[in-house]
Amino acid sequence: MAESVSGNLAIVGAQWGDEGKGKIVDLLTPAFSIVARSQGGHNAGHTVLVNKREFILHLIPSGILHPDVTCVIGNGVVIDPGALLTEIDELERQGISVRDRLLVSEKAHVILPYHRELERLAEDGRGAQRIGTTSRGIGPSYEDKVGRRGVRLGDLADAAVDGPLAELIRANVNTRDRLIGGRASTDWRAVHGEISGFWERLKPMVTDVSKHLHQASKAGRTILFEGAQGTMLDIDHGTYPYVTSSNATIGGMCTGLGIGPQVIGAVLGIAKAYTTRVGAGPLPTELVGAKGEHLRAAGGEYGASTGRARRCGWFDAVVVQYAARVNGINALAVTKLDVLDDMDELNICTAYRCGGERLTDPPVRHDQFAECVPEYETLPGWSRSKPTAGVRREEDLPAEARRYLERLEAVSGVPAAIVSTGSDRADTIVRDGSLATRWIGSGS
Numbered sequence: 001m002a003e004s005v006s007g008n009l010a011i012v013g014a015q016w017g018d019e020g021k022g023k024i025v026d027l028l029t030p031a032f033s034i035v036a037r038s039q040g041g042h043n044a045g046h047t048v049l050v051n052k053r054e055f056i057l058h059l060i061p062s063g064i065l066h067p068d069v070t071c072v073i074g075n076g077v078v079i080d081p082g083a084l085l086t087e088i089d090e091l092e093r094q095g096i097s098v099r100d101r102l103l104v105s106e107k108a109h110v111i112l113p114y115h116r117e118l119e120r121l122a123e124d125g126r127g128a129q130r131i132g133t134t135s136r137g138i139g140p141s142y143e144d145k146v147g148r149r150g151v152r153l154g155d156l157a158d159a160a161v162d163g164p165l166a167e168l169i170r171a172n173v174n175t176r177d178r179l180i181g182g183r184a185s186t187d188w189r190a191v192h193g194e195i196s197g198f199w200e201r202l203k204p205m206v207t208d209v210s211k212h213l214h215q216a217s218k219a220g221r222t223i224l225f226e227g228a229q230g231t232m233l234d235i236d237h238g239t240y241p242y243v244t245s246s247n248a249t250i251g252g253m254c255t256g257l258g259i260g261p262q263v264i265g266a267v268l269g270i271a272k273a274y275t276t277r278v279g280a281g282p283l284p285t286e287l288v289g290a291k292g293e294h295l296r297a298a299g300g301e302y303g304a305s306t307g308r309a310r311r312c313g314w315f316d317a318v319v320v321q322y323a324a325r326v327n328g329i330n331a332l333a334v335t336k337l338d339v340l341d342d343m344d345e346l347n348i349c350t351a352y353r354c355g356g357e358r359l360t361d362p363p364v365r366h367d368q369f370a371e372c373v374p375e376y377e378t379l380p381g382w383s384r385s386k387p388t389a390g391v392r393r394e395e396d397l398p399a400e401a402r403r404y405l406e407r408l409e410a411v412s413g414v415p416a417a418i419v420s421t422g423s424d425r426a427d428t429i430v431r432d433g434s435l436a437t438r439w440i441g442s443g444s
């Protein structure tokens with residue numbers, strides 16, 4: 001398999017998610033036959049603008065917007081079958097064919113109807129320490145998976161009321177009722193009826209994804225791996241416990257699709273030219289005043305899945321160089337440079353001051369992380385020069401923007417292959433001689 005895979009590419013979020021992966025995946029997809037997702041669920045929200053039409057994808061890889069591409073949802077993804085079918089229907093209503101091009105792993109775990117309620121109870125129980133989850137039932141579904149009691153998509157095939165699925169759901173409902181201390185009880189038959197009712201429509205898409213990717217690779221078809229969320233939301237490497245419940249870093253792509261590491265040819269990290277996060281947890285470079293408001297408004301920083309306002313701050317190179325290390329990022333795509341067009345001055349965080357120490361890596365404990373004070377390098381903005389919005393050639397960028405990108409690359413330790421200057425596919429700079437030119441020609 002290894003010899004036919006060098007053209008594959010993985011896209012990972014280098015910050016706290018919402019880096020603009022959707023647009024970059026959309027841009028790169030024409031060079032690939034398959035786009036595959038390996039983790040997360042419909043907590044993700046990828047906004048893609050095509051010919052001035054906006055598409056918001058949650059569970060289905062953004063590659064679906066390209067008619068010749070096969071999309072794959074791996075075993076590492078948790079699936080709310082109702083949400084998946086609604087997303088399919090919505091895309092098909094908009095004229096995008098989905099069911100003949102989407103494959104879903106039989107091993108993917110199912111989000112059960114009461115998982116959302118369990119999530120709400122867990123969040124309420126945390127009081128002031130609430131994580132600010134997306135309320136999609138993601139965490140409880142992964143908890144069932146790791147607790148070895150989860151329902152997998154393939155289990156839906158046998159819906160007999162005395163069959164294994166019914167037994168599994170009955171046992172799960174009992175566990176759930178115990179977990180919430182008998183405060184409410186769920187009718188397992190209703191859960192069974194609802195879940196098994198999705199099977200007929202899902203069945204044609206459910207398959208052995210690992211085998212499909214293996215065979216496709218052998219036949220010379222190339223794969224784009226589409227990450228969801230971001231490095232700092234990774235269950236192992238993120239700002240634990242203020243994270244999501246899956247591995248958003250590169251390893252999640254191997255386990256979440258059943259592929260070997262050599263199948264992933266190169267890793268492109270996506271980072272905004274500034275920083276955002278949704279939900280609670282440390283964000284050292286957060287701007288709470290007018291500048292933060294400005295970034296939020298200029299960048300349209302509201303969640304694609306939940307509509308929540310994103311917290312905004314300066315570019316944090318401590319985070320991005322860390323993301324480069326834990327993912328083995330070869331190059332960056334820097335997105336939303338144009339959002340900085342009106343800023344007179346820009347800060348880049350190069351280190352943290354924490355407990356009398358100078359740190360160049362994120363601390364392990366979230367309470368320490370929350371206390372970190374950023375050390376900034378200040379650069380002039382380009383507000384008095386010319387805007388970057390819609391710029392498609394590097395030489396057309398104002399000198400200050402080029403300098404900002406240079407510093408951002410230097411302190412993050414990774415070259416930028418792509419720079420995005422607007423939400424349209426065409427508002428993109430592909431750096432000459434960069435990794436990205438393997439898949440897309442220079443310029444846009």
Ligand code: IMP
Nearest residue numbers: 017043044045132133134243244278279
């Ligand atoms: P969960 O994934 O719903 O359990 O939420 C856990 C944390 O991850 C919360 O802070 C969410 O806001 C965040 N999160 C989950 N998915 C995304 C995403 O796609 N973009 C940004 N943040 C996300």
